[in-house]
Amino acid sequence: xxxxxxxxxxxxxxxxxxxxxxxxxxxxxxxxxxxxxxxxxxxxxxxxxxxxxxxxxxxxxxxxxxxxxxxxxxxxxxxxxxxxxxxxxxxxxxxxxxxxxxxxxxxxxxxxxxxxxxxxxxxxxxxxxxxxxxxxxxxxxxxxxxxxxxxxxxxxxxxxxxxxxxxxxxxxxxxxxxxxxxxxxxxxxxxxxxxxxxxxxxxxxxxxxxxxxxxxxxxxxxxxxxxxxxxxxxxxxxxxxxxxxxxxxxxxxxxxxxxxxxxxxxxxxxxxxxxxxxxxxxxxxxxxxxxxxxxxxxxxxxxxxxxxxxxxxxxxxxxxxxxxxxxxxxxxxxxxxxxxxxx
Amino acid sequence: xxxxxxxxxxxxxxxxxxxxxxxxxxxxxxxxxxxxxxxxxxxxxxxxxxxxxxxxxxxxxxxxxxxxxxxxxxxxxxxxxxxxxxxxxxxxxxxxxxxxxxxxxxxxxxxxxxxxxxxxxxxxxxxxxxxxxxxxxxxxxxxxxxxxxxxxxxxxxxxxxxxxxxxxxxxxxxxxxxxxxxxxxxxxxxxxxxxxxxxxxxxxxxxxxxxxxxxxxxxxxxxxxxxxxxxxxxxxxxxxxxxxxxxxxxxxxxxxxxxxxxxxxxxxxxxxxxxxxxxxxxxxxxxxxxxxxxxxxxxxxxxxxxxxxxxxxxxxxxxxxxxxxxxxxxxxxx
Numbered sequence: 001x002x003x004x005x006x007x008x009x010x011x012x013x014x015x016x017x018x019x020x021x022x023x024x025x026x027x028x029x030x031x032x033x034x035x036x037x038x039x040x041x042x043x044x045x046x047x048x049x050x051x052x053x054x055x056x057x058x059x060x061x062x063x064x065x066x067x068x069x070x071x072x073x074x075x076x077x078x079x080x081x082x083x084x085x086x087x088x089x090x091x092x093x094x095x096x097x098x099x100x101x102x103x104x105x106x107x108x109x110x111x112x113x114x115x116x117x118x119x120x121x122x123x124x125x126x127x128x129x130x131x132x133x134x135x136x137x138x139x140x141x142x143x144x145x146x147x148x149x150x151x152x153x154x155x156x157x158x159x160x161x162x163x164x165x166x167x168x169x170x171x172x173x174x175x176x177x178x179x180x181x182x183x184x185x186x187x188x189x190x191x192x193x194x195x196x197x198x199x200x201x202x203x204x205x206x207x208x209x210x211x212x213x214x215x216x217x218x219x220x221x222x223x224x225x226x227x228x229x230x231x232x233x234x235x236x237x238x239x240x241x242x243x244x245x246x247x248x249x250x251x252x253x254x255x256x257x258x259x260x261x262x263x264x265x266x267x268x269x270x271x272x273x274x275x276x277x278x279x280x281x282x283x284x285x286x287x288x289x290x291x292x293x294x295x296x297x298x299x300x301x302x303x304x305x306x307x308x309x310x311x312x313x314x315x316x317x318x319x320x321x322x323x324x325x326x327x328x329x330x331x332x333x334x335x336x337x338x339x340x341x342x343x
Numbered sequence: 344x345x346x347x348x349x350x351x352x353x354x355x356x357x358x359x360x361x362x363x364x365x366x367x368x369x370x371x372x373x374x375x376x377x378x379x380x381x382x383x384x385x386x387x388x389x390x391x392x393x394x395x396x397x398x399x400x401x402x403x404x405x406x407x408x409x410x411x412x413x414x415x416x417x418x419x420x421x422x423x424x425x426x427x428x429x430x431x432x433x434x435x436x437x438x439x440x441x442x443x444x445x446x447x448x449x450x451x452x453x454x455x456x457x458x459x460x461x462x463x464x465x466x467x468x469x470x471x472x473x474x475x476x477x478x479x480x481x482x483x484x485x486x487x488x489x490x491x492x493x494x495x496x497x498x499x500x501x502x503x504x505x506x507x508x509x510x511x512x513x514x515x516x517x518x519x520x521x522x523x524x525x526x527x528x529x530x531x532x533x534x535x536x537x538x539x540x541x542x543x544x545x546x547x548x549x550x551x552x553x554x555x556x557x558x559x560x561x562x563x564x565x566x567x568x569x570x571x572x573x574x575x576x577x578x579x580x581x582x583x584x585x586x587x588x589x590x591x592x593x594x595x596x597x598x599x600x601x602x603x604x605x606x607x608x609x610x611x612x613x614x615x616x617x618x619x620x621x622x623x624x625x626x627x628x629x630x631x632x633x634x635x636x637x638x639x640x641x642x643x644x645x646x647x648x649x650x651x652x653x654x655x656x657x658x659x660x661x662x663x664x665x666x667x668x669x670x671x672x673x674x675x676x677x
Contacts, residue, residue, distance in 0.1 A: 027603035054606065054638040061635030062602045178465055181449050183656075185464075190563055197602060198562020200634050314604030315589045316563060 006282035010295035014071065017299040021067045021306040026314035027058045034059060066199035069263060070305045071298035072211055073196065074270055076260040078297020079290055080253035081271025082278065083218045086225035086286050087249050088155050095257045095271030098162035098250070102169035103134020104261040105192060109173045112187045113180040123191065124203075124262040130169075131258035138165040139250060154243070194265035194320035196305055203263045210259035215294065217252035221245060222287035229286070267320050269327025270297050270304075277330075402525065407517050410501040411489050419523040420478035420498075424471055426463035427482035429659040430502050431456055433515050434480065436531050436660035439522040445474045452653060452661070468492065480518065504658060506572055511658040512536070531660055538663035542670040543579045550676045551581035556600075556610035556641070560617050561625045564600045567616075571596040572658060576666065577614070580673050585610050606639055612672050613641040616656060618649035648672045 022038060023031045030050060037049035037059060051059065081095040088097075096102075107130020111122040142161030146154035177185055224245045227235045232242040261267070278292035301319075304326060308319045406415045422444045425431040431450035434443055446456045447463045461470055463481050468491035471479060479492055479499045492499045500521055505511045512532045519528020557573065559565040567573045568590035577584065585608040590598045617625045627647035636642050650668060654661045 025603045026601040027607040054609070057635040057638050058603050058606050062606065065634070179462075187560065190560065190565075195563045197564060197599075202634075309601050309603075312591070314601055315591065315594065315598040316601050317599075318563070 006278075006288060006292055007295070009281065010278075010292050010299070014295050014299035014302070017302040017306070018067050018071060021070070021302045022059075022063060024306060024310055025058075025063050026309060027055065027063075029055050029059060061201075065201045065204055066196055066305065067302060068204050069199040069207070070196055070302045072204065072207055073260040073264045073267070074274075074301025074304075075294045075298035076211055076214065076256040077267060077270040078274035078278075078293040078300065079215065079218055080256040080260075081297075082275035082286070082289050082293040083221075083225070083249050083253040083256075084271075085275055086228065086289075087246050087253075088159055089229060090155075090159065091276065092272070093159070094268070095253070095260075096266065096268065097166075098158070098254070099134030099138040099165035099169055100131045100254060100257045101134075101261065101266050102166040102173070103137075104128075104131035104258065105266060106130050106169045106173045106176075107133070108191050108265075109176055109188050112191070113176055113184045124206075127191075127265075128258045128262040131261055132254055134165060134169055135162075135250065135254035135258075138162040139247075141165065154246075158246075190318075191265045192320075193318035194267040194323075195316075195318055196264050197309075197316055199263070207259050207263065210255055214252045214256035214259070218249060218256065219290055219294075221249050221252075222285075222290045225249065225286035225290075229284075265320065267301070267323055269323045269331065270301055273327045273330045274300055402520070402523060405520055407500070407521050409517065410503045411484055411499060414498050414500055414521070416478060416498050416521050418477075420476075420521070422475055422477045423480065423522065424461070424474050424476040424478070425450060425480045426461060426466060426471075426488075427480065427502065428452070428653065429504075429657040430480040430482060430500075430518065432657065432659035432661060433502075433518045434522065437515065437519045437522070437524040437528040439518070439524050442522060444476065445471075468495075472497070478521065480521075504572065507575060508539075508572075508662075511572070511662065514658070515660065535660065535663050539579070539666045542663070542666050546580055546670040546673045548581060550611075550673050552583050553611045553673075553676055554583045554585050554608060555612040555614065556585050556605055556608070557614045558617055558625065558630075559597065564602060564605060565597055566600050568596040568598060573616075573655065576662070577669055579666070580669060582612070582673070602633075602635065606635055609640050611640045611644070611646060611676060613639070613647045614655075614669070614672070615647065615649045616652055619652045644675075644677070646672060646675060 023029075023034055033050040033055075036047040037051050037056060039045050040047045040049060049056075077095045081093070084093045084095065084097055085091055104127040107126040107128070108123050110130075111126035115122045115126070138161045139158065141164070142158035143154065145161060146157040177188055224240060227238055227240055228242055228245060235242045235245075257271075274297040275289055275293045278289045278296055281296075282288035282292045301323070304322045305319050308317045308322045311317055311322075403419055404415055404417045406413055408414075421442055423434060423439065423442045424445045425434055425443060426447040428447070428450045431443070431446045432452055434440060435453050435456065440453075440456075444457060445459045445461060447461045448458065449463065450456050450458060459474075461467070463483065464485060466481065466486045466488045468486075468488070471492070472495055476497055479488070479497060481488060481499065481501055482503050484499075484501050489499045489501065500518070502514050502518065505514060512535065515532055516525070516528045519525045519531075555577065557567045557577065559567060566586040566589075567584075568586040569575065569578050569584045570590065574584055574586075574596065585605065586598055586600060589600055589604065590596055613630060615625050615627065615630065618627075627645075627649050630636065630647050631642050641647055648668060650665065654665045
């Protein structure tokens with residue numbers, strides 16, 4: 001029952017966050033007219049709204065796609081953070097782990113510096129491929145090293161390989177950046193800070209299939225992660241193949257992270273803070289932590305982006321700054337009360 | 344529909360050149376060897392070149408006060424290294440081009456500059472010293488450039504990004520004094536002032552207060568407020584910058600705007616300084632297709648101006664070309 005209640009709370013939180021986010025913004029649209037215009041979109045509901053055509057364009061073409069993209073990105077990042085934490089049996093693991101963030105950063109940097117000619121359109125696919133490539137290299141290196149040495153159960157080796165790959169990619173990125181023009185440096189820096197200010201419906205459509213596949217794959221493996229939590233030997237005794245489960249979940253989480261960062265840039269802390277809050281709400285079992293993280297992460301990022309675009313309105317704050325400003329104190333709070341946060 | 348005709352700016356440039364030519368003739372009467380500001384005219388006669396060279400030789404040693412303090416140049420620098428695109432343009436415009444032996448990787452104007460792999464952002468002292476320079480010009484003192492070159496006895500002029508048009512003129516004149524081309528620098532500055540004044544006058548004041556949006560980058564959307572150098576240049580036309588209401592001291596005049604704000608501020612002109620392929624490729628066609636932007640007056644009236652990004656981001660002798668582009672856009676307003 002606790003699980004179902006927590007899921008309900010998370011769903012209500014997400015819907016409320018999206019509604020608030022849709023109602024506020026730099027354009028100062030009348031909230032009542034905005035609600036009317038939104039409700040008018042529901043089938044069989046017809047409400048007059050005082051919004052001008054320009055206001056409607058702001059609401060439906062600029063604000064709403066941003067809210068929806070934020071929800072998707074936040075949900076994917078938090079869910080993959082939780083998934084990684086399960087796979088590696090480590091509560092300090094983030095969605096950017098295993099070279100995912102560093103790979104995305106390197107991909108985006110290469111696109112900006114060397115393929116600037118095709119415009120910013122090159123950045124999302126490059127970041128996407130970079131992120132997937134980073135995880136693939138880390139996974140293959142870690143798995144090979146683990147086989148050769150027979151060290152531990154492979155989990156620690158994978159993590160270390162991820163850290164090494166991350167450092168290497170970051171170093172290459174720094175080298176490329178150091179050799180590039182001033183304007184490119186600024187563009188890369190903006191991307192690294194994370195921003196959803198250019199969100200469009202097209203991006204939402206692009207991200208949806210990847211989101212659907214990765215969410216389905218991860219959520220279906222909640223039970224497996226619970227078994228994995230007691231150890232590889234025990235899992236094997238129960239007829240499970242830990243290495244296979246690990247590969248599937250890592251692949252799904254890598255896909256989720258890659259499609260999220262492709263459009264948002266690097267957004268930290270969502271993937272680590274949200275799963276811990278989910279654990280406190282719904283207990284340590286992954287069958288609840290994963291869906292709770294998905295919904296909670298979506299709501300969290302929608303709220304963070306709402307702050308990003310209202311605190312300094314009509315100017316904007318990079319969303320990465322907002323999530324870190326909220327995330328860092330939240331993380332300290334979690335560390336202070338570890339007795340409640342079993343993993 | 345008011346398509347931005349290419350003949351507009353072209354015609355403007357022609358008038359401007361004519362004005363500059365008149366100025367050059369007038370100054371020539373005073374005994375100066377004039378070369379028009381933006382054209383790469385090399386028509387100065389051998390005689391006047393020789394006389395200006397001897398006059399220049401007499402001017403040394405010269406002490407100028409650059410951003411890095413007083414710099415004394417003992418004799419006319421025969422080997423100049425420029426580490427900044429604007430400085431490179433300045434040097435060539437005032438006739439110091441033949442003295443330039445190397446320019447940094449970002450310098451790309453005028454055509455045929457001795458481009459090298461040198462970087463002005465992360466300068467390598469040894470790599471610069473290899474060119475055996477007698478003067479180094481840069482826009483920022485990064486990586487210990489000044490102290491490093493000073494140890495080698497090579498004077499460095501730091502000519503940073505300027506905040507005002509007057510500072511841009513002063514910089515050209517200073518580079519002129521430091522390289523033995525003071526008279527030509529003065530001619531260039533006079534020509535620039537006249538061209539700019541003529542364009543501003545021709546655009547008139549009918550469109551005072553028309554809101555405009557200056558785009559430096561898209562998603563995130565960075566803009567430049569009136570307090571910036573570029574804002575002041577557009578400010579000559581009395582337009583209203585939509586970034587002003589947003590800019591806070593902390594952003595240095597370069598605020599990040601939300602799309603919602605840009606759209607509801609209804610700018611009548613959009614200037615794209617991120618127009619070209621290397622700088623984001625946000626062409627007028629791309630901007631017109633941005634979701635939710637179709638209701639902006641500038642989009643509806645085809646008043647999206649794709650600028651030459653280099654000219655729009657530098658503070659050198661090609662400023663009148665930028666002013667001419669802005670003037671053409673202002674005149675198209677209805």
